[in-house]
Amino acid sequence: DAGITQSPRHKVTETGTPVTLRCHQTENHRYMYWYRQDPGHGLRLIHYSYGVKDTDKGEVSDGYSVSRSKTEDFLLTLESATSSQTSVYFCAISETKPTGEGPQHFGDGTRLSIL
């Protein structure tokens, strides 16, 4: 299995509080991604990173920020959590392939509930 660790695995918090989710990889892969998965919507990209301090927005980036200060760590922050951000969050990593994207490998996920 790809060496990806997400923390925490479960979190319950209140509306308006800040929340930070961490993704740590031991594979030294260049690319890292944050997705959320909701019933009826499938997996949707929040933000991704293509190197240290290099990040870009995905499909559903509003209300989220990210940081990547080291190759191995990619943080997702909800500055002021809302109930609509209740979801399961997955981190994924991939390495470059000559033909384009290599496969992405996923962490175990964080189940976040905002009351």
Added chain:
Amino acid sequence: QKEVEQNSGPLSVPEGAIASLNCTYSDRGSQSFFWYRQYSGKSPELIMFIYSNGDKEDGRFTAQLNKASQYVSLLIRDSQPSDSATYLCAVGANQAGTALIFGKGTTLSVSS
């Protein structure tokens, strides 16, 4: 808007049968195609990837790609109850490092 379409199912097959899962995509420039399996409450797990037109086999799994028809499929031979899961089709754009576009998944149920 780039889209990946899958029939949500459930697709029900008896044990030992062939399960056929299908996926269509909208971006004609897509170059990489992936199938993930996701058990309930778990993370997506990569089972197959294919880059070229034709078939690619790995054990009981065969991925089929037809770029002209913008169609990719996954065949599971000798289906087992342990294959019961949601199968996600994912398509990559023609640019390294960009994220994949996922379909919403097809739920497969294999009955013993």
